Each structure stands twice: as C-alpha cells, then as structure tokens.
C-alpha cells in the first residue's frame with residue numbers, strides 16, 4: 327500500500343493518506359469484519375476498498391485538498407456557532423443549480439453558512455418521491471443542471487464560506503436504476519444487489535413485525551415484479567431496497583460517496599439510514615449492522631476526503647437517535663451530524679398545549695450528542711411531522727400518550743375551535759387514531775389563520791411563535807436549519823394538488839416554490855415578510871457571536887417555575903454560560919429568578935430577545951424588544967423574570 331500511495335499521491339499527500347489509514351484502520355476493519363466476515367475474505371475486501379479510497383484521494387482536486395487540510399486542523403468546523411443552515415429544492419428555490427448561484431447574496435444576507443439542497447441526482451421519470459428514487463447516482467437531474475454545474479456551485483459556495491450538503495439516497499434505488507434493470511434481465515450479480523424472494527413465504531414472515539412507512543399511499547413492504555419475484559420496497563413500490571449484506575452493494579455506494587465528495591460536496595445526508603439492514607422478527611430498523619455500515623462508510627470516506635461530514639437522517643425513537651452520532655457503549659465514530667427530530671416534535675407539542683412540561687421532561691432525559699458531533703436542529707422540513715411522543719414521557723408529564731398524539735394531529739389540522747393550525751393530516755390511520763401532520767411552519771403556527779381572519783393581534787402573536795421556535799432551534803445546540811420560505815412566512819402551497827404526480831401526497835403542501843416577490847419585501851419591516859426575515863436574520867447575527875451556542879458543549883433543561891416557560895442552559899468549556907427562556911403561552915408569564923443561579927449566571931446580560939412587538943403587552947413591561955447584544959439589562963419583578971406572550975430571552979454570563 328505504501329508504494330502504491332506514494333506513486334499515486336506523491337510523497338507529502340501519501341504521507342497524510344498513510345497516517346490517516348493508520349489511525350482509521352480499526353474503524354475500517356472492525357465493522358467490515360462483523361458485517362462481511364461470514365460471506366467473504368475481509369482482508370481482500372478491505373484492500374479493495376482502501377484502494378478505492380486511494381483512487382479517490384488521487385483524483386481529489388487541489389482546492390478540496392486545501393479544505394481537507396483546514397478541516398483536519400479544525401475538525402470542529404461544523405460545530406461553530408457561525409454555522410446556520412438553509413434547506414431548499416434547487417428547482418423550487420431558483421429553477422436550477424445555476425439559478426442557485428445567482429441567489430447566493432440572499433443566503434449570505436440571511437447569515438447562511440450551510441446549504442442543504444434536496445435530492446438532485448437523476449431520479450426516475452414521473453413520480454419519484456421528491457427525488458428519493460434515484461435512477462443514476464453519477465448524474466444530476468437534468469432539469470436542475472449537470473454535474474459540472476454542481477461542482478461550480480460548490481466552488482462558489484466555498485468562496486463564501488458556505489458548506490454544501492446533498493442527499494445520498496442509499497437505502498434504495500429507483501426500479502429504473504441500471505442495477506435493477508439488469509436484475510430483471512437476469513444478468514449475473516445484480517439480483518443479489520436487492521432483496522428478492524421467490525414467493526410470499528419470507529415477505530409474510532417479515533411483515534408480521536414490519537411497520538408500514540406509508541400505510542396510505544404505499545401499503546406493505548414488498549412488491550411483486552414479474553420475472554423476478556417479491557422485491558423489498560420499504561417506501562414506494564418503485565423504490566427497491568438495496569441488499570447491504572452483499573459487499574458489492576457497500577462498495578458501489580462507497581464509490582458514489584467518494585465521487586460526490588470530489589465534486590465538492592461537504593456533507594452527505596444519509597437518507598433513511600435506520601433501514602439499511604433487515605432482520606427477521608424485528609421492525610428492520612436500527613439494527614446493529616446499520617450502524618456498522620455507517621461506521622465503515624465514515625472511516626473509508628475520511629481516508630480519501632477528510633473534509634467530508636456525514637449526516638444521519640434517522641427519524642427514530644429518541645433513545646436510539648444518539649447512536650447515529652456514535653453514542654454506543656463506547657464512542658464509535660459514525661455520523662458527524664444527525665437531525666434532532668425530538669426537539670422539533672417537542673416545539674410543536676408545546677406550542678399547541680401552551681405547556682412545556684412534556685418537552686422539559688423528554689428533552690432532559692435523553693442521551694447527549696457525543697462531543698465531536700452535532701445535532702441539526704430545525705422547526706420544519708420537507709417531511710411530515712410524526713408525533714413521536716413516547717407513552718413513557720407522556721405519562722411522566724401527566725399526559726396520556728395516544729390522546730396527546732391525537733390532539734396534536736387534530737390541532738394542527740385546525741380541527742378544534744381556537745386552533746391556530748392550518749395544516750393537514752398525513753397518513754391518517756382511523757383504526758389507531760394516529761396521524762402525522764403536513765404544513766408549512768407559517769401555516770401551523772397561526773400566520774395563515776390570522777391573515778385569513780384579518781386579525782393583526784393574532785398575526786403578531788403568530789409571528790412571535792415562529793420567532794421563538796426559531797430562537798430555540800438557533801440556540802439548543804447544533805446547526806440550525808432554516809427551511810426555505812420560513813424566513814418569509816411562506817404559507818402552504820395552495821396549488822400543491824394540481825400536479826398529478828403529487829396529488830396523492832400532501833407533503834407537497836409544504837414544498838412551495840420560492841416567492842421572490844415576497845422576498846423583495848424583506849427589508850420592509852412593516853410587511854409580514856420584513857418582520858419575519860428581520861427576526862430570523864437577527865437570530866443569526868446574535869447566534870454567531872455566542873460561543874456557548876457552538877456544538878460540542880452541553881444543553882441542560884432547567885426548571886423555570888412555570889408550566890409554560892421552557893428554560894435551558896448551554897455551556898461550553900470556553901464560554902460563559904448561556905440561558906434561554908421561552909414563554910409558550912398567550913399571556914405574560916414569569917419565570918422564577920432562581921433559574922439564573924441554576925444556570926450559573928450571576929451577572930446576566932440580556933443578549934437577545936423577541937424582536938417582534940406584541941400587540942397585547944405594552945413594551946415597557948417586557949424585556950425591551952431590540953436590545954443590542956451585550957448591553958441589555960434584565961428586568962426582575964419580585965424575584966421573577968417577566969416574559970411577554972410567546973416571547974423569548976437569551977441571557978449570557980459575563
């Protein structure tokens with residue numbers, strides 16, 4: 327290997343590669359041995375994979391090598407408080423990848439330093455689950471541009487200090503993918519890339535314990551394919567699950583990852599990571615082997631492209647989530663980033679209930695993210711909200727789990743008098759009463775309802791809800807993501823069902839096209855867009871200056887002395903403690919000033935607070951609206967801290 331590395335990379339790069347190989351050896355051979363030791367010669371497989379990594383390292387462009395070098399010196403690059411994400415579909419945001427390049431000033435203005443573009447590799451034609459059915463990993467969707475456009479965009483982003491994240495749909499391919507077509511044609515070696523059964527015996531046995539992902543729109547987990555048999559299809563019938571028990575599948579996907587890394591991608595979002603390995607008698611999610619696969623991918627991609635980070639999309643029970651960040655009995659490097667789905671669910675739950683006790687309980691008992699990793703925090707995304715409230719957490723907070731989940735789905739569908747939500751149920755299951763929720767943040771938090779009712783007071787309250795939820799996403803610890811359109815309070819897309827490819831899937835209501843006319847009003851603070859854009863960009867500015875908000879520190883939920891007030895402390899060894907207080911109710915509430923001492927704040931300074939005035943409370947009784955960072959004083963009233971309706975306050979020690 328040494329000679330090979332020297333001849334392919336030159337002395338200096340070979341030295342770096344070989345040093346990485348030395349430090350990563352155990353992270354490569356450990357998982358591969360456990361995954362494939364029974365089916366193949368692991369020594370030979372390891373050599374092949376390391377040679378693949380070497381080939382990719384040799385092909386890595388010089389500017390990406392420089393980025394690698396910087397990130398090897400600063401491995402916490404993605405943990406900084408300056409990291410602020412934006413998520414969009416390239417075509418919906420700007421027509422194409424080239425179009426995105428023309429709107430980078432907009433992202434910079436918002437404070438963005440991380441751009442996640444939704445699936446953009448060539449999908450099957452027609453319905454494609456929003457691009458999550460890939461027909462070719464080596465090409466982009468021709469409707470958004472070419473691989474060269476992608477590389478040019480990545481280079482432009484890097485110049486502005488913005489990292490680029492794209493989706494890697496690795497659990498399944500489209501049935502139109504070359505591998506699937508060859509499997510149908512009977513070409514040797516291809517049937518084994520998928521999970522195919524001759525009859526229903528095994529599928530029936532698996533289905534006894536398999537939950538359905540889309541019970542409404544794609545029931546069952548297997549699809550009969552003439553000439554082939556029953557194919558495992560966890561999602562839609564046109565998305566065929568790959569067989570990761572076959573090392574050839576692992577190798578092919580690794581090569582895809584390395585190729586994308588060399589195009590300038592900084593972060594790969596590993597779609598549906600929990601589904602990668604199946605085991606009879608289980609729900610076929612979160613299997614130990616799924617973690618081993620990700621660990622092996624991580625180590626081998628690090629070898630060739632140390633600047634690349636992996637992000638897990640694992641929408642699973644909170645107890646299992648931190649494992650995707652490597653939190654096993656010992657730390658095993660796995661993904662660098664993972665979605666904090668639980669925080670998102672708890673925000674919406676607290677908002678509907680005007681009560682944070684469930685959130686405080688659930689968020690305080692979970693496993694923290696390992697120090698070298700980070701959560702990705704968010705308010706909304708392109709998927710539905712699954713009401714993942716565990717019965718155990720609900721009971722501890724004095725709530726009935728099933729009833730609370732039904733309440734949330736009903737509340738956000740606007741079913742109850744007084745509900746401000748204007749979303750819709752997704753995958754409604756009348757048998758269990760369980761349903762998920764679709765809708766844009768602005769529609770769920772009351773902006774749509776207040777606009778329809780012509781209610782200015784209601785509108786202010788709704789904007790304050792949105793600002794406060796984003797304030798939590800920006801300060802809970804992790805990379806906050808702004809979901810395209812939230813910064814302008816874009817509501818549900820009224821035309822989503824007109825497209826026959828989308829009509830069966832109401833998640834499209836919260837995937838509207840960008841409204842550049844609305845964006846044009848973003849500097850006008852008397853407009854809705856100006857109020858919201860201003861609020862979110864101020865959050866970004868405040869966050870950037872607060873070291874305590876960088877990932878890698880700890881978050882502790884604290885008792886605040888009121889059921890509607892959520893309090894948490896962020897601590898980082900190199901910074902003064904930080905305290906966030908948020909009032910989840912329609913009226914002024916006060917927190918017990920004791921919370922300051924609990925957070926370790928003895929001379930607290932108000933560094934940021936709600937900037938959208940409340941119509942119901944005169945501004946002189948609340949922490950002043952726009953306190954410049956670092957100079958605010960905190961008003962105490964009789965040993966209590968007053969928080970205006972739906973208001974938040976960020977406090978820092980000195």
Ligand code: GLC
Nearest residue numbers: 455456458495561597598709
């Ligand atoms: C992920 C995506 C979702 C998609 C599914 C199947 O969960 O976020 O939109 O339907 O994977 O690829």
